[in-house]
Amino acid sequence: MTGPPGYLALDVGGTKIVGAVVGTGGEVISSARVPTPTGRGAEEVFSACVFALEAARSETAISALGLGVGCGGPMKWPSGDVSPLNLPDWRDFPLRDRLSDQFDVPVRIHNDAICLTIGEHLMGGGRGLNNVLGMVVSTGVGGGVVSDGRLVTGASGNAGHIGHVVVDPGGPECSCGGRGCLEAVARGPAVVAWALAQGWRSPEPAGESLAAAARDGDQIARAAFKRCGNAVGIAVASVVAVLDLEAVVIGGGLSRAGDLLLPAVYEGFERHAGLEFVNQCRVLLAGSESGVVGAAALFLAQDQYWNQGY
């Protein structure tokens, strides 16, 4: 523990877990990525987290001042008992306490979409801006908002749920109990399910093979990405109108199909972003390290991003 100061950071997703060491300036010094174990119990997932963090730390000699974590919701916040929708092995898993015992440093946990937003605001496409929406379009659709220079918390710490902006009032039922939410239309499994319902067939009906089919010119697959991107664009236009944003940054699994998705996002956004101040907002793809940078920023820029009270 005699190296220069820095932070440990962890990004826990449904398909991968990233551990990282982040310097005091927000730069990623080292990182390690492991697949998320599924169906093998809570301890296996926790062990994978420890492994990823130790692997990242073993490459450096920093003295960790804290460990920031991004994890799928819902969670008890800020206490950090997590029950991620995309990680059924963890239900009320006391992630903060377990990590704190393991690494003997202070631990702060926030929603993974919030961490992506923070990372993009601090070091990515939202750098230097005061009004930014970050989005994760993946197994679910989440987000976070920086408004007038501050991370928005909301009444119960739930601000940022762009997945439940209504994009199609008569559209599909959403797992939230509502109808026509962005998440019900644009989450990865919904995009695949829509393509299958339209007649698309694949030995491996998942997002990756749908993207491959779309790139090969399959019309149903292309229509599926168009429908997803249009829905994202509609939701973005609505939120930009209310919050007068400068940039929207999109990450998550589906953003890896940015070539297919982004033109449709722009199309939906342009059709509905009539007001000049709305239309001028930039829509970008997130960088791949934003999640861990944002998790570390729960410490390294805590005045801006760790608003437990206000």
Added chain:
Amino acid sequence: MTGPPGYLALDVGGTKIVGAVVGTGGEVISSARVPTPTGRGAEEVFSACVFALEAARSETAISALGLGVGCGGPMKWPSGDVSPLNLPDWRDFPLRDRLSDQFDVPVRIHNDAICLTIGEHLMGGGRGLNNVLGMVVSTGVGGGVVSDGRLVTGASGNAGHIGHVVVDPGGPECSCGGRGCLEAVARGPAVVAWALAQGWRSPEPAGESLAAAARDGDQIARAAFKRCGNAVGIAVASVVAVLDLEAVVIGGGLSRAGDLLLPAVYEGFERHAGLEFVNQCRVLLAGSESGVVGAAALFLAQDQYWNQGY
């Protein structure tokens, strides 16, 4: 100028102008209301403003510390040259400078929907809460947001444009250039136009007669208010999901038909507000004095509400 301190306040709408004197605690001491002159030029409108303010002031002996103004947008903010959509006689009218010359006090102008939001947050249905949306549903549809205890400004001072949240992606074109915006569906003239297109007839086809017809049981008129209220409820559900709000307060001309509108607002909101934190948000009607209270609050609670920078 030897009386107790207080504030002048002005609320300029498309149909009426309200002048008021507001005490330092946010209480309305006196007020005067005049119809808005239309089609008789910019100076006639300005004279009506001066008349309303003088009439309110003549009933009290306060020493005015400032004059706060709510006015329809767009406007150059904070310089206060106004071009209200609902007031064609004013285009780039230098309202702040003219009022400052006339009353010899500092003048601050903000959007009328922002002032309503501020007034409801300070003294009305949003009092004591930190996360509130205020809405004006009238000739246009506007709004304002208090988030984490602060009025949201946005990148260009335009935050709060809930009228341009998309509620029906395939719906009517909006004057903003977009499509299916809340304003295109729910503004008063659009509600009347929809009823007329469905076959409703009236010697005086306006909001008041449509409301009277609905109260008399006219099915088209009832359907028109239902459609309007449902659209408001959809937009409210979307914004509450993103901002995790505690209360939404609705004012403006159409709120005078609250008996017809509010059940439909609740219906639309309930259908789409699936998440528990969204569903728990209260939806209320605004009080009649919120506009002038909020205008005065641009001075009397300036730390919270007059965010020219942040």
